[in-house]
Amino acid sequence: MSPIAHLSRRYSFSASHRLHVDAISPEANRATFGKCNNSFGHGHNYMAQVTFSGHVDSATGMVTNLADLDAFSRREVLDLFDVANLNTLECFRDLTPTTENLSVELWRIYSQYPHARLERIRVEETGNNSFDYFGEGAPAAHEE
Amino acid sequence: MILLTRKADFSAAHFYWNDAWSEEENARVFGKCANRQGHGHNYTLEVTVAGDIDPVTGFVVDLKQLKDIMEREVVSVYDHRHLNHEVPEFKTMVPTTENIAIAIWRRLDGKIPNAKLHRVRVYEMPTLFADFYGEGA
Numbered sequence: 001m002s003p004i005a006h007l008s009r010r011y012s013f014s015a016s017h018r019l020h021v022d023a024i025s026p027e028a029n030r031a032t033f034g035k036c037n038n039s040f041g042h043g044h045n046y047m048a049q050v051t052f053s054g055h056v057d058s059a060t061g062m063v064t065n066l067a068d069l070d071a072f073s074r075r076e077v078l079d080l081f082d083v084a085n086l087n088t089l090e091c092f093r094d095l096t097p098t099t100e101n102l103s104v105e106l107w108r109i110y111s112q113y114p115h116a117r118l119e120r121i122r123v124e125e126t127g128n129n130s131f132d133y134f135g136e137g138a139p140a141a142h143e144e
Numbered sequence: 145m146i147l148l149t150r151k152a153d154f155s156a157a158h159f160y161w162n163d164a165w166s167e168e169e170n171a172r173v174f175g176k177c178a179n180r181q182g183h184g185h186n187y188t189l190e191v192t193v194a195g196d197i198d199p200v201t202g203f204v205v206d207l208k209q210l211k212d213i214m215e216r217e218v219v220s221v222y223d224h225r226h227l228n229h230e231v232p233e234f235k236t237m238v239p240t241t242e243n244i245a246i247a248i249w250r251r252l253d254g255k256i257p258n259a260k261l262h263r264v265r266v267y268e269m270p271t272l273f274a275d276f277y278g279e280g281a
Contacts, residue, residue: 006274008274063242
């Protein structure tokens with residue numbers, strides 16, 4: 001069997017969001033979300049880092065063909081999220097568009113990529129905030 | 145046990161090609177990476193080793209020693225070279241980022257005193273990298 005390697009690719013997209021929950025009062029929203037609750041929203045340059053693992057194909061030298069992964073990302077992620085208002089998207093209709101929830105949504109999308117096994121989603125909201133998601137049921141503690 | 149990571153850079157040329165395939169098949173699978181004139185990248189290598197802290201020195205490994213091993217085994221062989229034409233392992237392996245990480249693991253494994261190779265990470269560019277944790281991982 002050929003060796004297993006991990007391949008990571010980073011994609012950037014820019015989007016706006018507002019953290020707000022209808023079920024709680026305006027005061028509670030303000031207390032919980034601070035300036036992220038400002039009425040008209042604000043935006044970030046997000047960086048999504050996706051990691052896949054798989055056997056390195058002996059003919060191609062690849063875990064997965066980047067052209068396939070890039071095309072999938074364009075179609076399933078960037079066309080949806082880039083230059084969008086996250087609050088208006090179907091996936092955030094009943095869910096606050098925090099970067100945690102965005103990470104889980106990206107896991108849901110990339111877990112459907114057919115050519116390799118999804119290992120990790122990392123989303124960097126700013127240069128100072130990043131979130132990692134390893135899928136449901138994954139151990140909380142992980143190397144790195 | 146603690147993990148220690150050292151970085152090094154090298155710049156090299158490569159192209160993707162499988163001799164068993166037709167020119168059309170190579171172009172279909174590898175796209176512009178199949179251009180036989182080659183193209184190049186500034187690669188960044190991150191070598192992570194695992195070991196216990198020496199109670200006297202406070203080191204896992206002597207960083208200078210690790211730097212010298214990486215220089216001797218990898219950077220001096222890969223830097224400013226055409227990987228397909230000048231680095232022996234890529235006569236039989238396509239020099240993808242995945243295979244470069246595997247080849248570097250094989251060059252370094254067992255050569256670092258007092259520590260165990262934990263991970264080899266190779267960045268082909270800031271938005272693309274491969275990790276290898278060993279043959280049985």
